[in-house]
Amino acid sequence: MTPDRARQLLEFYQDLGFKTIYRRPTTTMLPVLPLAPAHDTLDKISQDIGDCKRCRLHEQRNRIVFGSGSEQARLVFVGEGPGADEDAQGMPFVGRAGQLLTQMIDGTAAKEGIPIKRPDVYICNVVKCRPPDNRTPEPDEMEICGQFLFRQLKSINPRAICALGGTAAKALLGTKEGVTRLRGKWHKWSGIPVMVTYHPSYLLRPYNQNAKREAWEDLKTVLHYVYD
Numbered sequence: 293m294t295p296d297r298a299r300q301l302l303e304f305y306q307d308l309g310f311k312t313i314y315r316r317p318t319t320t321m322l323p324v325l326p327l328a329p330a331h332d333t334l335d336k337i338s339q340d341i342g343d344c345k346r347c348r349l350h351e352q353r354n355r356i357v358f359g360s361g362s363e364q365a366r367l368v369f370v371g372e373g374p375g376a377d378e379d380a381q382g383m384p385f386v387g388r389a390g391q392l393l394t395q396m397i398d399g400t401a402a403k404e405g406i407p408i409k410r411p412d413v414y415i416c417n418v419v420k421c422r423p424p425d426n427r428t429p430e431p432d433e434m435e436i437c438g439q440f441l442f443r444q445l446k447s448i449n450p451r452a453i454c455a456l457g458g459t460a461a462k463a464l465l466g467t468k469e470g471v472t473r474l475r476g477k478w479h480k481w482s483g484i485p486v487m488v489t490y491h492p493s494y495l496l497r498p499y500n501q502n503a504k505r506e507a508w509e510d511l512k513t514v515l516h517y518v519y520d
């Protein structure tokens with residue numbers, strides 16, 4: 293990172309109220325991770341986002357998609373970014389992929405005798421505004437918006453995080469490894485266990501039956517870890 297870019301980032305964090313920062317390991321693609329302000333809450337983070345124009349993704353969005361679920365959630369799912377349905381409704385994972393995620397959470401929990409449903413977990417994305425044509429978020433967009441994701445995670449402080457797809461895995465773990473290699477094993481973000489699995493939109497493709505089975509296995513592992 294150039295000194296100018298570092299200065300811009302530091303000024304940006306200062307505007308957000310951060311007083312202290314520390315550097316993540318050099319393997320990560322998100323080089324600076326601010327400590328969450330004391331007594332941070334989801335409401336405070338949402339207020340700080342406001343009518344955000346901090347990255348170019350604001351240009352074509354209709355609604356900021358902050359996240360949904362319980363502030364006391366013991367499990368947080370992190371996806372990539374809003375799609376068209378989410379952008380229209382301002383809620384994460386409400387389109388076809390979202391319906392599959394709901395089925396997976398509710399269905400797996402019921403089958404495994406775990407008394408939770410989707411509203412008991414928290415669901416959000418790495419970027420809060422829909423990338424045009426559903427493209428993958430750019431690294432700078434992930435870096436800027438990722439700070440709000442990190443504050444959400446710090447504020448909720450769940451027992452585990454489930455990263456849905458490669459973009460979420462990259463944002464949290466700073467790795468370039470693909471989901472196929474990362475899934476099924478525990479990783480860590482800021483001391484919190486992270487399970488990586490496939491994004492539900494990938495599972496909707498008809499030829500991905502194996503991935504579907506593996507995603508259900510990953511979810512089973514996460515649910516038992518968090519709720520047993």
Ligand code: SF4
Pocket residue numbers: 341344345346347348349350356419420421433436437
């Ligand atoms: S994606 Fe995040 S940082 Fe970019 S404009 Fe939207 S809320 Fe702001």
